[in-house]
Amino acid sequence: MKKTKNNLESSPLRVLILEDNPADAELVERELKRARIIFTSRLVEGKREFSKALADFQPQVILADFNLPRFDGLAALEMARLRAPNIPFLFVSGSIGEEKALEMLALGASDYIFKDNLRRLGPAVKRVIEAIRLKLEKKKTDEELRRHVDELQLLAEAADHFVQINDLDEIYEYLAQVSRDLSGADYLLLSLYDEKLEALRPKIVRGFEPFRETMRCRFRIDLMQMVFYFKDMRADDFSDFVSRRLLPVRDGLYGLANGKLPRPHCRAIEKLLAIEAMFTMGFSWENQLYGGLTVLFKKGNELKNHAQVEALLNQAAVAIKRLLAEQALRASEERFRHISATISDISYSCLPDTKGIYSLSWITGATDRISGYTFEEFLAMKCWGKLVLAEDLPDFEKYVTGLTAGNSGICELRLRHKNGNIVWVQSFAECTQNPEQLEQPILYGGLVDISGRKRAEEQIQASLREKEVLLQEIHHRVKNNLQIISGLLTLQADQAAGKSLDEIFQESQDRIRSIALVHEKLYNSHNLAQIAFDEYLRALIENLFISNGVAAGRITTRYEMEPILFTLEKAIPLGLIVNELVTNALKHAFTNGRQGEIRIVLHECRGTASRAPNEETNGQYEKGTARRAHSENSGTTPNKGTARCAPTEQDRIPTDNKGTARCAPTYELTIADNGVGLPAGQVPGQQKTLGMKLVSMLAQQLQAELKVKSGPGTEFRLIFPGLPAKHGIKDNDHAS
Numbered sequence: 001m002k003k004t005k006n007n008l009e010s011s012p013l014r015v016l017i018l019e020d021n022p023a024d025a026e027l028v029e030r031e032l033k034r035a036r037i038i039f040t041s042r043l044v045e046g047k048r049e050f051s052k053a054l055a056d057f058q059p060q061v062i063l064a065d066f067n068l069p070r071f072d073g074l075a076a077l078e079m080a081r082l083r084a085p086n087i088p089f090l091f092v093s094g095s096i097g098e099e100k101a102l103e104m105l106a107l108g109a110s111d112y113i114f115k116d117n118l119r120r121l122g123p124a125v126k127r128v129i130e131a132i133r134l135k136l137e138k139k140k141t142d143e144e145l146r147r148h149v150d151e152l153q154l155l156a157e158a159a160d161h162f163v164q165i166n167d168l169d170e171i172y173e174y175l176a177q178v179s180r181d182l183s184g185a186d187y188l189l190l191s192l193y194d195e196k197l198e199a200l201r202p203k204i205v206r207g208f209e210p211f212r213e214t215m216r217c218r219f220r221i222d223l224m225q226m227v228f229y230f231k232d233m234r235a236d237d238f239s240d241f242v243s244r245r246l247l248p249v250r251d252g253l254y255g256l257a258n259g260k261l262p263r264p265h266c267r268a269i270e271k272l273l274a275i276e277a278m279f280t281m282g283f284s285w286e287n288q289l290y291g292g293l294t295v296l297f298k299k300g301n302e303l304k305n306h307a308q309v310e311a312l313l314n315q316a317a318v319a320i321k322r323l324l325a326e327q328a329l330r331a332s333e334e335r336f337r338h339i340s341a342t343i344s345d346i347s348y349s350c351l352p353d354t355k356g357i358y359s360l361s362w363i364t365g366a367t368d369r370i371s372g373y374t375f376e377e378f379l380a381m382k383c384w385g386k387l388v389l390a391e392d393l394p395d396f397e398k399y400v401t402g403l404t405a406g407n408s409g410i411c412e413l414r415l416r417h418k419n420g421n422i423v424w425v426q427s428f429a430e431c432t433q434n435p436e437q438l439e440q441p442i443l444y445g446g447l448v449d450i451s452g453r454k455r456a457e458e459q460i461q462a463s464l465r466e467k468e469v470l471l472q473e474i475h476h477r478v479k480n481n482l483q484i485i486s487g488l489l490t491l492q493a494d495q496a497a498g499k500s501l502d503e504i505f506q507e508s509q510d511r512i513r514s515i516a517l518v519h520e521k522l523y524n525s526h527n528l529a530q531i532a533f534d535e536y537l538r539a540l541i542e543n544l545f546i547s548n549g550v551a552a553g554r555i556t557t558r559y560e561m562e563p564i565l566f567t568l569e570k571a572i573p574l575g576l577i578v579n580e581l582v583t584n585a586l587k588h589a590f591t592n593g594r595q596g597e598i599r600i601v602l603h604e605c606r607g608t609a610s611r612a613p614n615e616e617t618n619g620q621y622e623k624g625t626a627r628r629a630h631s632e633n634s635g636t637t638p639n640k641g642t643a644r645c646a647p648t649e650q651d652r653i654p655t656d657n658k659g660t661a662r663c664a665p666t667y668e669l670t671i672a673d674n675g676v677g678l679p680a681g682q683v684p685g686q687q688k689t690l691g692m693k694l695v696s697m698l699a700q701q702l703q704a705e706l707k708v709k710s711g712p713g714t715e716f717r718l719i720f721p722g723l724p725a726k727h728g729i730k731d732n733d734h735a736s
Contacts, residue, residue, distance in 0.1 A: 013039040013129070016059035018076055022069050025254075027061055027118060035122020040411070045297045047079075054083055061125055066093035066100075076105070079106045086136070088128035092121065097672065128175040129134050151182065151308050158312055162319035171323065176204045176315045182312065184304040185295035187273065189695055192291040193282075200228040207296075211273060217267045232258035241292065245308050246281040246303070249294070256280065256294065274298045279308065285317035307520060316648055326463070329456060345370055345425075345445040348384070350401075351440070358401050358443055359383060370425065370449050372418025384447075387415040396427075403431035412450065424451045448452075485512055488720045495659045510547055514540055514579040531571055534602060540575060541582055541600065548586045554595050555586065561602040564667065570722075574669065575697040580691040581671040581716050589675025589714060602671035605719070667724040672715035 015032065019025040025043050030041055035329060042057050044050050045068065051061065053068060062080055066073040073091055080089050089102055089380045094115035101112040110128040158178055165171050172190060172402045176621040178190045191200035202224050208215075215221045230238060237255065240247045249256050253266035256278065270277075294311060297303065329382050346365035352360035359382040368376050377383060386619045392413045399409030408430040415423045429445035504709035543558060566574065590596045695716075704720035 011038070013037055013125075014057060015039045015041040015059055015125075016050075016053050016062045017041055017044070018050055018062065018064035018068070018071070018073070019043060019072075020065065023035055024065070024092075024115065027115075028121065030126065031118045035126065037122060037125060050076055051079065054080065054478070059084075059087060060726040061129060062087055062089045063092050063121075063125075064089065066091055066096040066104075074107075077104065077109055079105060086132060086318045090121075090124060090128065092118075092386045094199040095305055108449060122358075150358065151305055154178065154182070155264065155308060155311055155315070159315055160506045162315055165319065166326075168320065168323060169693065171316060171319055172291075175312070176206060178312060178683055179293055179295065179382065180206055182305045183279075183295045183309050184297075184301060186298045186301060187296040189223065189294040189296075190291065191294075193289045197227065201228075201344055203291070208273075214272065215269065219266070219269060220262065221269070225258075228256075228258060232260060234258075239295050239467055241282045242289065243282065244284065244295075244310065244314065245311075245318060245486050246283070246295075246306055247279050248278045250276045252278065256271045276300075279303055283312060283313040283320075285314070285321050288317075288321065290317055290320045307516070322463075326460070329460065332456070345449050348445055348447075350395075350443040351434070357383075366449075368425060370417075370447065371415060383414075389414045389416060400427055400429045400443070400445065401445065403429060404430050405433055410615055423449060423565045457503075485515070510544060510579055510583060513547075514575040522525075530565040532569055533564050533566045533571055533574070534559075536571065536575065537561065537578060537600060540578060541598075544579065544582050544586065548583065549696070550586055554593070555590055556597045558597055558599045562604060564602060564604065570702065573701055574718075577695050577698050577718065578669075578671060580695050584691055585671070585673040585675060585714070589673045589677075591676060594688070595676065596674045599670070601668070601672075603668055619703040667720055667722060669718045669720070670715065673712060674713040675713050678710040 017025050018030055019028070022043070023248065029039075029041060032041075042053055042059070044053050047070070050071065054358040064073045064076050073093065073096075077089055080087060085108075086617065089108065090108040090110050091101065092111040092115060093112070096104070096112060096114075099623075101109075104112060110125045113124055122154075158174075161174060162171065164173065172192070176190045179185075179190075185207070188205065189202060189208075190204040191198075194201050205212075205223050208223060212223065215223070220444050233241070237250060237258075252262050253275070254261065255540045257266065273296070278294060278296040280292060280294040282289055284290060293309075295303065296310075303309075320430055346367055348363040349361050352358050353360045360379050363375055363378050367373055367375060371378070372385075373381075381387075383401075385393070385396050394646075395411045396413055403409055407425075410429075411427050413425055413427055415425055425447045427447055430442060430578075431441050431443050434440045434442040441481060497554050500731055538559065545557075546553070578600075585598055696706065699718060699720075702718075702720045704718050707715075707717040707719070709715040709717075
């Protein structure tokens with residue numbers, strides 16, 4: 001947040017003076033000048049003048065006498081609180097007593113100054129103006145924080161909504177609405193990908209409605225009839241479009257139309273619509289393009305919530321892919337149903353014997369494929385009901401052998417194949433009069449193999465369960481991140497003494513960005529469970545250099561990192577630790593313009609394995625763990641210049657059913673600098689700052705060992721375990 005440091009000096013302060021004595025008003029102005037306050041003033045005496053000045057003069061501070069011949073300070077205070085509650089109101093009076101002054105403060109006055117002590121006036125005015133500025137800035141920050149929380153909630157609701165929508169048109173309408181709301185766009189164009197034409201066709205336009213007739217008549221352009229062919233795109237434009245990032249359009253409408261519209265027409269349309277900027281992005285998933293979104297902004301308006309709009313488009317692509325797959329599956333099932341209704345895989349007829357029991361008289365079709373039995377074997381059975389599972393015999397007897405003349409029945413049955421497998425069939429049966437013997441009924445029927453359809457139904461159910469789990473995970477992640485942000489802000493508030501508002505907000509923003517960057521890497525990755533932590537660290541540290549205003553080349557960064565994947569649960573606390581340590585180095589290690597280097601090391605500790613602490617080692621790691629291996633490799637003893645965070649009981653590495661700790665990979669993360677080192681006399685790892693408290697808490701959460709070494713420079717080493725391997729499967733936190 002940018003702070004206006006010289007607010008009182010950069011522009012004249014508008015001061016409204018309510019005073020019936022011009023000499024006293026002159027003394028007030030003299031004190032303001034003595035305090036080096038640049039101001040312009042207006043002197044009023046009565047109620048009507050005061051009311052008019054509130055509207056016309058729009059004062060930034062009000063200085064009022066308490067007792068006036070035609071008006072009084074209390075009435076003026078009530079009027080000011082009603083019409084301009086944020087304007088500081090100070091009493092400057094010689095007749096107000098201490099008790100009355102305190103009463104006025106309780107009623108909303110900002111301060112009071114006795115006329116025999118006017119030297120307090122200048123500092124008091126500066127103080128109340130600064131207090132109002134801080135109040136307004138805090139209100140603005142709170143509104144921004146609420147807006148970000150609302151945006152996260154909106155994304156969670158969008159994910160829920162996308163899962164529930166079962167119509168493509170509803171998905172596109174919802175995507176257009178939420179995208180425009182999030183981005184703040186004045187105009188929006190949503191296009192769908194036509195695979196046959198290899199082009200985009202407009203589906204939804206928003207904001208253009210008042211101008212569409214003018215564009216048709218004057219420029220002969222109808223947005224809904226346009227086709228944007230990829231073959232007409234420049235290579236750079238196509239690369240940007242499929243990058244899954246919302247990027248500016250080169251060369252305005254002319255570039256958006258791939259140069260197929262006359263440039264003067266494009267410029268005229270931009271002027272007609274007052275367009276200043278436009279951004280576009282294709283939405284795709286797993287290399288399948290579904291469409292594109294273009295948002296356009298008038299002069300003075302800017303793109304908002306860039307990352308959230310990108311996330312929304314990626315969510316929409318996943319929802320479209322899911323819905324298209326389900327539609328294809330339903331269409332396949334429908335075709336299968338119609339074919340099955342007209343073509344029986346097995347057709348047969350049965351005649352009753354003297355006891356009314358049906359026996360096969362004729363059979364044809366794919367008996368061998370469905371049941372494994374030949375025609376002859378089927379006829380020898382006399383009744384194919386012998387293949388029906390016992391649980392389905394009641395349906396067989398009701399809808400097949402139990403039919404009477406003039407009735408029909410359909411049911412699904414399970415047959416036992418000759419090889420022992422279960423086969424699902426749909427039975428169609430109809431009982432009618434025997435044309436050869438009218439007094440005798442005859443049963444015609446058919447069997448259709450529906451095993452494939454049953455498997456498809458099971459797949460749909462499995463898919464729905466998977467979507468429910470994914471939705472629960474999204475809600476869980478949003479809740480966890482909001483809890484983390486809430487906890488960080490609470491800790492920051494407890495440690496706010498002695499820090500400027502800018503510094504407090506800057507630290508909070510950096511911590512929240514470190515969390516947001518994890519999710520940005522996650523949703524930009526095809527692996528929604530893990531992120532490449534080495535790539536994340538580079539992006540995080542680059543952001544910290546920018547936010548701390550480090551001059552190019554003064555402080556360099558050296559990376560010694562292996563490609564390692566970490567889950568969200570491990571990446572967020574590690575990212576917060578790196579944020580605190582690198583920020584601390586940038587602020588304190590290279591003072592007075594000193595040049596230097598920050599070194600980042602990330603690797604797996606080869607040949608070591610983490611084991612859970614046990615009672616025999618008093619909560620410490622056993623021999624052969626990463627702690628002992630690291631101490632030997634670094635040449636340092638565990639007790640010299642070392643701060644440890646022993647794992648808690650609930651964080652112990654799991655054991656098997658025999659109580660033996662399972663092996664897990666161990667990792668080492670080092671953040672070091674060659675700066676001025678820790679202050680003399682300060683014990684490593686025992687700093688009381690919020691940042692170091694966070695580092696220690698997060699290290700304990702990671703079940704990690706933290707080592708600190710100072711002089712020359714400062715080095716922090718974090719040794720932490722991954723998850724234990726199970727049944728030969730590699731740990732999820734291990735690099736693949």
